[in-house]
Amino acid sequence: MFRTRVPRRLPAALAVAGLALAAAACGGQSSGSGGAQATATAAQLDAKADLSKQRITVTVWDGYTPKELPERAKAELGVQEVKITLHDTNEKAMAKLTAPGDHGIDVAFVSGQYAQALAEQGMLEPIHPELIPNLANLYPEATQLSYDKGNKFSVPYTWGTTGICYRKDLLKSPPQSWNDLLNPPAEADKKVTMMTTERWLALPALKALGLSVNTDKDEDIAKVKELLLKAKPHLLGYDDLTFGEKLKSGEAVMVEAWDGWCPTTEKNIGWVVPKEGSDLWVDTMVIMKSSKNKEAAHAFINYVLSPEIHSWAAENIGYKVPNKAAMDRVEIPEGSLLGISPAELLQGESIIDLGEASTKYTRLATEVAAQK
Amino acid sequence: MTSTSTRPAPPGGRPGPAGGAPAAARRSRRLAASAFLGPGLTYLLVFLLIPLALVFAHSVFRRGRFGGVVYEFTTENFTRLIDPLYLGVVVDSLKLATIATVIALLVGYPTAYAIAHLPPRWKTVALVAIVLPFLTSFIIRMFALIILMSGPGLINRLLGAELEMLYTDGAIVTGLLYAYLPLMVLPLYSAIERLDPQLREASANLGASAFTTFRRVTFPLTLPGVMTGCMFVFVPSFGNFAVPELLGGGKSLMVGNLVQTAFLRERDYPFGSALALTLIAVLLVLLVVQAKAARHG
Incomplete structure (x- = not known):
C-alpha cells in the first residue's frame, strides 16, 4: 500500500558504504555458483552459511515493523548488521530499487503488484523455501495470491481488502452494494467519500459493473469513467486519509475504506464488503537478485514470520497478517476487522501490475477530478 | 510564495556618481556592493536557478517505467499538455x-x-x-x-x-x-x-x-x-x-x-x-x- 508515511530516507551513501564493506567481507560467499549463472537461475544458497559475515539492508515503510527489529534480528540471527531504510510509497521504493547503480538493498517491502513487476524485470531472487521454515506459519490461502501463486518470489507480510465503512445510526439501511456508494440514498447524498488513488478510485465502479479490477480495456475504463462522473455530484469529496475522522464527526455517513482504516470499534460504525466483491491487497517482502547476503536475507524474512514478530503488525498497525500462528496470538477486540477470515479475504481479487496500461488509470483519475 | 514578484523600486535616493568620485572610492563602493549582494545572489543562484535548470532539462526527457528519468530526448511532455x-x-x-x-x-x-x-x-x-x-x-x-x-x-x-x-x-x-x-x-x-x-x-x-x-x-x-x-x-x-x-x-x-x-x-x-x-x-x-x-x- 502507499499510505502516507513520514518521508524519511537514510542517505544513500550510508547504504552504499555498508554494501562495499559487506562485499569486502564476504566476497567468496557464493563462489560456487558464479555471477553469470546467478542472473538466470536461483543462486545456490548454503543453509549453513556463516551469517556473522553478512549484513543486510532492508527498505520498508516507516512504522511498518517494530522499532527495535534491527537489534533483535541482529541478536537472534547472529548477522553482522541489520540496517533499516525507509520509503513512504511503493513508487519511491521502486525508484530506489530500479535506479541505475548499486542500491545495496537486500530485502524490500513492497505491495504485491510491485513485487510482480520487479519479478518480471528479473530483479528478484526466487524465494528458497528451505531457508524459511516459518513459511509453515502462513495460512494455506496465503500461497494462492494471484500476483505470485505459490510465493515463488515474494512472502506476504500484511493483507486486507476495501469496502464500505458507514454510520449505522445515520443510514436507514446498511449498504450492500457498491451502487449504494455510487448512487447514495437521500440521507447520504453529499455525505459520501471515495478514494482518490487511481486503482481504488476505480474499484467501486469496476466492481459495480462486474468488471475485473485489473482490466486495461479502454471501453471498460470509459464505462467506469461514466459511472464515476455520475457519482461525483453526490460526493462530499475524495479522501484517502481522513475518511475515518469524517465518519466519526458525521460529516460523512458512508465512505470507501480499507479494512484497517475503518474504525469499527466505535459504537455506530459498521463495515461491509459489497456483494459484487472487492479487491485483495497484499504487502510483501522480497529479496533482491543483486543482494550479496541472500542467506541472511532469507533468515531475516524467516525471523519476521515468527509469531511474536509478525503479530506485532496486527496489534500495532491494525492490518491483518497472513500468518496463522501470529494471528492466533492476537487478541481481537469486539467488532474489530482483524477478525475477517482468510477465506473471506481470498474472495477479493488481487490487484496486479498493469505495466504501461496503468497510465490509463492515472488519466482516469485526472479526468474525474477535473470534471466540474 | 511570492518571491517571484517584484516590488516597484522606491522612488529617488539612488546615489549617482555625480562629481566623479575618485577611483579608489569607486572601487571600495563596488567591493561593498558585492559584499552586500553576494550572499543573496549566491543563494538565489543555488536554490532558484539550478533547480530551474533541472526542471528545464527533465521536461524534454522520457519517464522511466517506475518513475525516474530516461535520458532520451522527446517533446511528448509538451504535446501532452495540449x-x-x-x-x-x-x-x-x-x-x-x-x-x-x-x-x-x-x-x-x-x-x-x-x-x-x-x-x-x-x-x-x-x-x-x-x-x-x-x-x-x-x-x-x-x-x-x-x-x-x-x-x-x-x-x-x-x-x-x-x-x-x-x-x-x-x-x-x-x-x-x-x-x-x-x-x-x-x-x-x-x-x-x-x-x-x-x-x-x-x-x-x-x-x-x-x-x-x-x-x-x-x-x-x-x-x-x-x-x-x-x-x-x-x-x-x-x-x-x-x-x-x-x-x-x-x-x-x-x-x-x-x-x-x-x-x-x-x-x-x-x-x-x-x-x-x-x-x-x-x-x-x-x-x-x-x-x-x-x-x-
Whole structure:
C-alpha cells in the first residue's frame, strides 16, 4: 500500500558504504555458483552459511515493523548488521530499487503488484523455501495470491481488502452494494467519500459493473469513467486519509475504506464488503537478485514470520497478517476487522501490475477530478 | 510564495556618481556592493536557478517505467499538455485565481483606503491586524476554515442550517482570499498613503465630485499599487495546490495539483516539469505585463 508515511530516507551513501564493506567481507560467499549463472537461475544458497559475515539492508515503510527489529534480528540471527531504510510509497521504493547503480538493498517491502513487476524485470531472487521454515506459519490461502501463486518470489507480510465503512445510526439501511456508494440514498447524498488513488478510485465502479479490477480495456475504463462522473455530484469529496475522522464527526455517513482504516470499534460504525466483491491487497517482502547476503536475507524474512514478530503488525498497525500462528496470538477486540477470515479475504481479487496500461488509470483519475 | 514578484523600486535616493568620485572610492563602493549582494545572489543562484535548470532539462526527457528519468530526448511532455483535459485545468485555475484576485481588490482597496486615513496610532494597530494571520501557519488557517464551513461545522450550527459550503469552488476562493488578502492590502496601503492629499483637494476645488476625484485622480495614481497587489494575490493563487486539496475536497483540480500529482504520485518528473514550466511561463508573461504597465503609470 502507499499510505502516507513520514518521508524519511537514510542517505544513500550510508547504504552504499555498508554494501562495499559487506562485499569486502564476504566476497567468496557464493563462489560456487558464479555471477553469470546467478542472473538466470536461483543462486545456490548454503543453509549453513556463516551469517556473522553478512549484513543486510532492508527498505520498508516507516512504522511498518517494530522499532527495535534491527537489534533483535541482529541478536537472534547472529548477522553482522541489520540496517533499516525507509520509503513512504511503493513508487519511491521502486525508484530506489530500479535506479541505475548499486542500491545495496537486500530485502524490500513492497505491495504485491510491485513485487510482480520487479519479478518480471528479473530483479528478484526466487524465494528458497528451505531457508524459511516459518513459511509453515502462513495460512494455506496465503500461497494462492494471484500476483505470485505459490510465493515463488515474494512472502506476504500484511493483507486486507476495501469496502464500505458507514454510520449505522445515520443510514436507514446498511449498504450492500457498491451502487449504494455510487448512487447514495437521500440521507447520504453529499455525505459520501471515495478514494482518490487511481486503482481504488476505480474499484467501486469496476466492481459495480462486474468488471475485473485489473482490466486495461479502454471501453471498460470509459464505462467506469461514466459511472464515476455520475457519482461525483453526490460526493462530499475524495479522501484517502481522513475518511475515518469524517465518519466519526458525521460529516460523512458512508465512505470507501480499507479494512484497517475503518474504525469499527466505535459504537455506530459498521463495515461491509459489497456483494459484487472487492479487491485483495497484499504487502510483501522480497529479496533482491543483486543482494550479496541472500542467506541472511532469507533468515531475516524467516525471523519476521515468527509469531511474536509478525503479530506485532496486527496489534500495532491494525492490518491483518497472513500468518496463522501470529494471528492466533492476537487478541481481537469486539467488532474489530482483524477478525475477517482468510477465506473471506481470498474472495477479493488481487490487484496486479498493469505495466504501461496503468497510465490509463492515472488519466482516469485526472479526468474525474477535473470534471466540474 | 511570492518571491517571484517584484516590488516597484522606491522612488529617488539612488546615489549617482555625480562629481566623479575618485577611483579608489569607486572601487571600495563596488567591493561593498558585492559584499552586500553576494550572499543573496549566491543563494538565489543555488536554490532558484539550478533547480530551474533541472526542471528545464527533465521536461524534454522520457519517464522511466517506475518513475525516474530516461535520458532520451522527446517533446511528448509538451504535446501532452495540449490535451483539452490539461488545458481545461489551466483555464479553471486561471478562473479561480482571477475571481480571488478581483474580490481581493474590491475588498482590499476600501480597507487600504480607510487605513491610510486613520490617525497614526490606529494606523499601526490596523496594519498589525492585517498582518496578524501571517503569524499563524497556513495549514492551521485552512483547517480553521474547514471547522467553520464543514457540514456539522460552526456556521451551520449557529445558523441552524445545512448549507453546503466546504468542498466547493466557493470554498477554494474563500481559502485563497483568506490566505492572500493581506498581500493585496499592504501594497495598496503604501500607494494610497504616499498620495499627496493636496491633489485631491485641488480636484475638489476645481468642481469634481468625490467619485470623479476617485476615478480620475486617486485611482490612476494608485494603479501601480493595484497592479502589485493583484500580482501578489494572483501568482500564489494560480499555482496553489493545498487549498483545492483541503477546501475543495479533491473535486476540483488546479495546475498546482497536476504538478503535485505528477511529481509525488505518478513520479512522472518529465511531465511534472513540463507542467511547472507552463505555470512559470504564464506567470512570467503576467509579470512582464505588470512591469510594463507600472513603468507607464
